[in-house]
Amino acid sequence: MDHQEKPTRQRRSGGKGNNVKADLIAVVVAMNNSVPCVLTIPQANALPSGPFELAHRSLQSGLRGWVEQQTGHPLGYIEQLYTFADRDRIGAEERVISISYLALTQIDDAGAAAKRSWASWYDYFPWEDHRSGAPAAVLEDLRPRLREWADSADEKAMRLDRRRRTAVAFGFDDRSWNEEFALQRYELLYEAALVEEAVRGGPSAAPTPVAGKSMIADHRRILATAIARLRSKIKYRPVVFELMPPLFTLLQLQRTVEALSGRLINKPNFRRLIEQQELVEKTGETTAETGGRPAQLYRFRHDILDERPVAGTKLPLMRA
Amino acid sequence: MDHQEKPTRQRRSGGKGNNVKADLIAVVVAMNNSVPCVLTIPQANALPSGPFELAHRSLQSGLRGWVEQQTGHPLGYIEQLYTFADRDRIGAEERVISISYLALTQIDDAGAAAKRSWASWYDYFPWEDHRSGAPAAVLEDLRPRLREWADSADEKAMRLDRRRRTAVAFGFDDRSWNEEFALQRYELLYEAALVEEAVRGGPSAAPTPVAGKSMIADHRRILATAIARLRSKIKYRPVVFELMPPLFTLLQLQRTVEALSGRLINKPNFRRLIEQQELVEKTGETTAETGGRPAQLYRFRHDILDERPVAGTKLPLMRA
DNA sequence: ATCCTTATAGTCATAAAGAATATATAGGCC
DNA sequence: GGCCTATATATTCTTTATGACTATAAGGAT
Numbered sequence A, B: 001m002d003h004q005e006k007p008t009r010q011r012r013s014g015g016k017g018n019n020v021k022a023d024l025i026a027v028v029v030a031m032n033n034s035v036p037c038v039l040t041i042p043q044a045n046a047l048p049s050g051p052f053e054l055a056h057r058s059l060q061s062g063l064r065g066w067v068e069q070q071t072g073h074p075l076g077y078i079e080q081l082y083t084f085a086d087r088d089r090i091g092a093e094e095r096v097i098s099i100s101y102l103a104l105t106q107i108d109d110a111g112a113a114a115k116r117s118w119a120s121w122y123d124y125f126p127w128e129d130h131r132s133g134a135p136a137a138v139l140e141d142l143r144p145r146l147r148e149w150a151d152s153a154d155e156k157a158m159r160l161d162r163r164r165r166t167a168v169a170f171g172f173d174d175r176s177w178n179e180e181f182a183l184q185r186y187e188l189l190y191e192a193a194l195v196e197e198a199v200r201g202g203p204s205a206a207p208t209p210v211a212g213k214s215m216i217a218d219h220r221r222i223l224a225t226a227i228a229r230l231r232s233k234i235k236y237r238p239v240v241f242e243l244m245p246p247l248f249t250l251l252q253l254q255r256t257v258e259a260l261s262g263r264l265i266n267k268p269n270f271r272r273l274i275e276q277q278e279l280v281e282k283t284g285e286t287t288a289e290t291g292g293r294p295a296q297l298y299r300f301r302h303d304i305l306d307e308r309p310v311a312g313t314k315l316p317l318m319r320a
Numbered sequence C: 001a002t003c004c005t006t007a008t009a010g011t012c013a014t015a016a017a018g019a020a021t022a023t024a025t026a027g028g029c030c
Numbered sequence D: 001g002g003c004c005t006a007t008a009t010a011t012t013c014t015t016t017a018t019g020a021c022t023a024t025a026a027g028g029a030t
Helices: A059-071 A111-117 A136-151 A156-170 A179-191 A219-233 A250-261 A267-277 B059-071 B111-117 B136-151 B156-170 B179-191 B219-233 B250-261 B267-277
Strands: A020-032 A035-039 A049-051 A077-085 A095-104 A118-120 A280-287 A295-300 B020-032 B035-039 B049-051 B077-085 B095-104 B118-120 B280-287 B295-300
Touching (some): A020 A059, A095 A219, A136 A156, A136 A179, A250 A267, A250 A295, B020 B059, B020 B219, B035 B250, B049 B059, B059 B095, B077 B219, B250 B267
Antiparallel strands (some): A020 A049, A280 A295, B035 B118, B077 B095, B280 B295
């Protein structure tokens, strides 16, 4: 068959009425000694972003351009997060489509000059850090207010549903904490009007929002999406290494994973996992900077990148 | 803090020069007795699609509108796949952004009237069906041609890299087949100019493309993305049930999963997995339509939807 | 030397996954 | 009815992965 330029779609409601603007938004993540950080534009309290333009070769290159221009920071690994039409602008004459990306880099010394533009992501989501156990201060504030919100529903079914969702998301009622539910948690807090974004523009007598810095527009929601994605992805793809320096110890690697996932990892088991996966190799060098016995320095085996079978199958597929 | 309408971005290269059109493209999947099918617009040899318009409440509702209008088929489960700027139109005055979605439904009897618009996705990717073992006919055609392409590179490093990538993607050289690599496989074939899309518009003396129907623009690539996503997702989220009728036997469920993943499943183990996950419950009814001993009819437990901890952790995270 | 720190190397019990086998109950056919 | 075949359902066994824990090694500080 020979496909020339056949019309792709059935109908076109032509004219320029349906043009949109496309924005590129970046969640740039890097580690700063065991603190997972996100690159921000402090003046605007926003993530780096900018419009997609004709001059851009591709969406990704457009994004790289904006981030480098706004922050002076070049990007390495990039992956698309999600695309959404800005809800706030419904009814406006022109709509904006936002295409968000997750980028992973390292904070180099040059960039350290503008260091203040890196913010810990737990400043925005204090309830997400469970490395020292569940953060009692935040959660004991949240729990009753979420409960109150759940009980304020008119119908019984709705009340039960809200309770179940909060319990699942936050690990209440003997349920286990799942760090990957970061987005669901933020959305629940939004729904319950417990974050500043949800009461924006409303009466100033609205209840005090919970702890955690907010961001412009829905940038904090995008950050939550990025956190959830990253927490999920480190489990089946070796993306952590994008955040590591060329040489590192296994404990440094562990601390990075712990910082991202927001929970502690069993040390011997982590070492076993890393070593049996053959993702890293010893350099022979050691470092004494870690305090106790000098640690082996490892490097990531780049050659293995695409080889891994992605994930452990959860289906009893038969082997060839 | 009180965030009013601060300007989000640093710079705006204003004017209308940077407006774009946004297209919505749908990969609608349904099962037709153990054949995984995709909804197509046969006249255009395309996936259902249409522009995102001002009138649309959201991206998703716009997509639903187009698909129902073009195919008469209502959509149930929807998830976003990927957003990309159409490469073919670089340099044009107006750019198009395509936002693709994966949708899962069932072929109802009403829709069966327009049944011919459902096509087996293995018509487009014959090398993806390994249910009867590796499809020798296709693969024994592909293997030497991929090898030839790999060896045609100028530099040795490039030749080795191409060989490694083809071996990983297609499971050559004693590597195991991974059904989730559907997209990588298509992209390799595209790179090697072994699919029709890659030689489009080129000299007609180009080598004959391999088996497998092509599609307009990059729709087939989008379909490959959808297949890969779905094959991955059925392993950690109960999305299969979106494709099942209300009542089904465990073997029917197994055949569906097999059809999607393109490989066979060990029957006792599959039953064990399903039952221990408590995703389904017996109805008490049985059906004799299956041929041998009557089978129990099951139904999906909708109440369990959000409860599952998403996936098995692949990190030795410590329990609370 | 003693004690602190961290690094590294194991052990052990349990749970899950892969593979294969055995039994049960229907219909069709002689 | 007896037998065959097809599918459904139950069970066993082995291997591997996971979680939790213990032990030893090698530096620095006092």
